[in-house]
Amino acid sequence: MHVHLRDGPMADLVTPTIRAGGVDTVFVMPNLVPPITTVAHCLQYRDKLRALAPDVTFLMSLYLHPSITPAVVAEAAAAGITGIKSYPAGVTTNSASGVVSYEPFYPVFQAMEQHDIVLNLHGELPPSAAKDGAPITVLNAEEAFLPTLLDLHRRFPRLRIILEHCTTAAALDAVRGCGPTVAATITAHHLHLIVDDWAGDPHSFCKPVAKLPSDRVALLKAAVGGEGRFFFGSDSAPHPVLAKRGGEDGRAKTAAGCFTQPFGVQLVVDAIRRGLEQGILGEGDVTKEALVEFLSGNGRKFYRVERPQGERTLRVERKGQTTPDFVRNGDGSVTVVPFWSGRDLPSLRWI
Amino acid sequence: MHVHLRDGPMADLVTPTIRAGGVDTVFVMPNLVPPITTVAHCLQYRDKLRALAPDVTFLMSLYLHPSITPAVVAEAAAAGITGIKSYPAGVTTNSASGVVSYEPFYPVFQAMEQHDIVLNLHGELPPSAAKDGAPITVLNAEEAFLPTLLDLHRRFPRLRIILEHCTTAAALDAVRGCGPTVAATITAHHLHLIVDDWAGDPHSFCKPVAKLPSDRVALLKAAVGGEGRFFFGSDSAPHPVLAKRGGEDGRAKTAAGCFTQPFGVQLVVDAIRRGLEQGILGEGDVTKEALVEFLSGNGRKFYRVERPQGERTLRVERKGQTTPDFVRNGDGSVTVVPFWSGRDLPSLRWI
Numbered sequence: 001m002h003v004h005l006r007d008g009p010m011a012d013l014v015t016p017t018i019r020a021g022g023v024d025t026v027f028v029m030p031n032l033v034p035p036i037t038t039v040a041h042c043l044q045y046r047d048k049l050r051a052l053a054p055d056v057t058f059l060m061s062l063y064l065h066p067s068i069t070p071a072v073v074a075e076a077a078a079a080g081i082t083g084i085k086s087y088p089a090g091v092t093t094n095s096a097s098g099v100v101s102y103e104p105f106y107p108v109f110q111a112m113e114q115h116d117i118v119l120n121l122h123g124e125l126p127p128s129a130a131k132d133g134a135p136i137t138v139l140n141a142e143e144a145f146l147p148t149l150l151d152l153h154r155r156f157p158r159l160r161i162i163l164e165h166c167t168t169a170a171a172l173d174a175v176r177g178c179g180p181t182v183a184a185t186i187t188a189h190h191l192h193l194i195v196d197d198w199a200g201d202p203h204s205f206c207k208p209v210a211k212l213p214s215d216r217v218a219l220l221k222a223a224v225g226g227e228g229r230f231f232f233g234s235d236s237a238p239h240p241v242l243a244k245r246g247g248e249d250g251r252a253k254t255a256a257g258c259f260t261q262p263f264g265v266q267l268v269v270d271a272i273r274r275g276l277e278q279g280i281l282g283e284g285d286v287t288k289e290a291l292v293e294f295l296s297g298n299g300r301k302f303y304r305v306e307r308p309q310g311e312r313t314l315r316v317e318r319k320g321q322t323t324p325d326f327v328r329n330g331d332g333s334v335t336v337v338p339f340w341s342g343r344d345l346p347s348l349r350w351i
Numbered sequence: 352m353h354v355h356l357r358d359g360p361m362a363d364l365v366t367p368t369i370r371a372g373g374v375d376t377v378f379v380m381p382n383l384v385p386p387i388t389t390v391a392h393c394l395q396y397r398d399k400l401r402a403l404a405p406d407v408t409f410l411m412s413l414y415l416h417p418s419i420t421p422a423v424v425a426e427a428a429a430a431g432i433t434g435i436k437s438y439p440a441g442v443t444t445n446s447a448s449g450v451v452s453y454e455p456f457y458p459v460f461q462a463m464e465q466h467d468i469v470l471n472l473h474g475e476l477p478p479s480a481a482k483d484g485a486p487i488t489v490l491n492a493e494e495a496f497l498p499t500l501l502d503l504h505r506r507f508p509r510l511r512i513i514l515e516h517c518t519t520a521a522a523l524d525a526v527r528g529c530g531p532t533v534a535a536t537i538t539a540h541h542l543h544l545i546v547d548d549w550a551g552d553p554h555s556f557c558k559p560v561a562k563l564p565s566d567r568v569a570l571l572k573a574a575v576g577g578e579g580r581f582f583f584g585s586d587s588a589p590h591p592v593l594a595k596r597g598g599e600d601g602r603a604k605t606a607a608g609c610f611t612q613p614f615g616v617q618l619v620v621d622a623i624r625r626g627l628e629q630g631i632l633g634e635g636d637v638t639k640e641a642l643v644e645f646l647s648g649n650g651r652k653f654y655r656v657e658r659p660q661g662e663r664t665l666r667v668e669r670k671g672q673t674t675p676d677f678v679r680n681g682d683g684s685v686t687v688v689p690f691w692s693g694r695d696l697p698s699l700r701w702i
Contacts, residue, residue, distance in 0.1 A: 254552065
């Protein structure tokens, strides 16, 4: 759940790698350029993705935007669109048209509640905001957003909300304190990373940024803890290598995002292996059943997606592959450095 | 004070830019490859630098290392070497041969006290260390080092110690709590940066990393506060653009360091201008006298360096230049992206 498949040649490259990452159902982000704000655009995009990966189920989303009205919500529901994604202004990639205040969207949220459309939150306050008079930074932006989450849940208790890509113990606890309509996704890379990992490594730099070791511990425990409200959402976010290395001349800012699509489940399994090795997790903490629910069951239940007919089983094999230095298309016009290139990972087999 | 002038073609490029940055006296870091651990190597390096910039006074340093003995300290003092720099293992550029425990160096520190050689501390605990059982990260590494500073000062009260490139309010306060033999440097870039600035910008990424807005406020106030124990040390640290953009293929880690040498004083003045604009500093907080002491007087006093005979005055002129996109040598074989390339800065004139 929660993947960026992009558009154009990048979509052609990354969409066919979904199943290699152990995934057959994805919730697709709408932050194209321009963002997906109409049902027609969304369905056209879904058709394109289906053609690229016919064996994958695509759950689609719209981008929360002033042009989204209750009527658009009704139309989206009728068309089988699953969710609406909210980006705080300026916080993440292609979110320049994102949300500053939620209040104008209350009628939209009411319609979403009524039509059972999921609200997917990028849960960070923008840098221009403040918390208790102190400026918002990349480090406290998620925690400072949590009162907003709780407020939205209180106002719209039947609205299904997902706090996407949680990075802090505080966010997990906030979600735990909500009713059953609120869930959260956890990425593969945040199960691996702390602040030191992205300090100086563009390929581990993403938004929200990875936080402290204690936050990583909390995420690992949530991933294996068997709580139905937490599930895997990779937030795989490919960028051309040039966008990660400062553009043609090396002076530009680094695009935020980790590309994990072809190795999603493998990276989760490997994070748990590392957690065991590092003594963060005990052998007794990890059960196959809870892991299967985290990877597959909980997300399907929350999104109310049937398991596909004749679904196959995924077998994980220890140390089966090394992530490549690059993932690139046939003519070399699109090159992406995957997260943790050159590392040994388990391999997967659909049986 | 505190500059990295490097060796080879990089030294040829950056050393002649010292005076353009409003500086006529520099304290030179010894972390070449291999590091400078002998008096002979140090003097040879000084001669080379003097040839590159005859109008600059070079204060030289050795790299704290097991080969530094009390005899080497005595030899260094006799040769006019000013200080010995200590790097915690693995914390910063070329510090693989750095210090893990200080205890073996107590005889060296005693000799330094006796011969009046300055101890220059890179004040961070290495990532392998822990504080109260919690792991060390780039965010708490400096604060976790402060008990070590206080312990060294208690054991060697006459040893002159500089806590280099302070980045936190806690570090400034620790230094304030010490006797007059302890001082601290503040860089130009840490007067500008917070964590959000280096998240996603390799050219603002340095070690110690810039911290929170409240830390930047404390640094700005210390720079203009007229306290004699704080002075400017740029920690200008040039890296070839490729080392900042992930190497030839874009996959490598980002080298830590901001190159500010040709714009040192300009960047300090601009940081104070920004601090005034942002309301962090009030007009009454900033006096020309305190600024002159921060930039010039305090460091000279601590290092016991005479003002040069016939010293000229530096005049700062508002909005006089734009930092270039690149600083490169004649044949283009060395290219560095300066800190804050493409920004308007005041200009300087020696009169």
